[in-house]
Amino acid sequence: MNTIEQQLWDYIDGNLDESLKKAIEEKIALNADVKSQYEDLLKLNLVFDGLDLDEPSMSFTRNVMESVAMVPAPVAMKTKVDKKIIYGIGGFFVISLLALLGYVFYNVNLEMPKFDLKVNLDFNLEKYITPAAIYAFLFADLVIGLIFLDQFLRKKIAQK
Template identity: 80%
Template sequence: MNAIEQQLWDYIDGNLDGSAKKAIEEKIESDAVIKSLYEDLVKLNSAFGELDLDEPSMSFTRNVMESVATVPAPVAMKTQVDKKIIYSIGGFFVISLLALFGYVLYNSNLSMPKFGFNVNLNFNLDQYITSTVLYSFLFFDLVIGLIFLDQFLRKKMHK
C-alpha cells in the first residue's frame, strides 16, 4: 500500500485532522486517478460494511472442550542422565590423569645402572601446590559434595 492509499483510507475512516483532510479533498478534486481510486476504496469499504460476520455454533466451546478432555494428559518425564555425558566426564578425568602421569615421567630422571633401579625424582611439589591450587581443589570438592548431598536428600524426600 502506497502513501496516497493510506491517506485515502484515513480520510474514509475519518482519522485525519482538518488540514490533512482539506489537502486530501483537494487532491481528490484535482487528480482523476486519485478520484477513481477514492471511489473504488469507498465501494470496497461499503462492501466490507455489508458483510455479515460468521459466528461459531452454540456448541462450539463445548465441542472443543470435549475434544481437549479426550486427549490424554501428558505424563511427567523422569530426568535421565545421558550416558554419553557420564562417559565424556570419565574420559576427561582419565585423560587428565594420564597427562599428569606423563608429565611426572617426563620431568623425572629414570636411570637403571647395573640392573639397579634408581629413580631420581627431582620434583618440587611446593612449586606446583600453592594456596590457590589447594583452594581451587577444595572448592571443586565442595561443589561436588553439595551436588551429591542434594541428590541424596531428593531421593529421601521421594521415599
C-alpha cells in the same frame, strides 16, 4: 499497499487531522486517478459495512473443549542414552586428568626450604568440650537422623 491508498483509507475512516484531511480532499479534487480510486474504496467500504458477521453457535465453546479433552495429552519424550557413551566420556576425562597430573609430577622440582616452626599444641580440651556442647551436638545429630528417617520412610511408602 501504496501510501495514497493508505491515506485514502485513513480519510474514509476519519483518522486524519485537519491539515492532512484538506490535502487529501485537494488530491481527490485535482487528480482523476486518485478520485476513481477513492470512489472504488468508498464502494468497497459500503460492501464491508453491509456484511453480516457470522456468530458461532451457543455450544461452540463446549464442543471445542470436548474435542480438546478427547485428544491425548502429549507425553514427555524419554530418550535413552547408552551408558557406554557416558563411561567413555568419563574415562577420557579421567585418563586426561591422570596424564596431566603425571606430567606435572614428572616435571616438578620440589625443594622444601628449611624453616623452624614451633607450634604449641598444648591446649585445654576441657575448656572447649563442655557437657552443654556435647548435648547440643547430640541434639543436632538426633534431628538430622530423624529427618533422614522420615525421608526414608516416605520413599518406602511411595514405592508401595
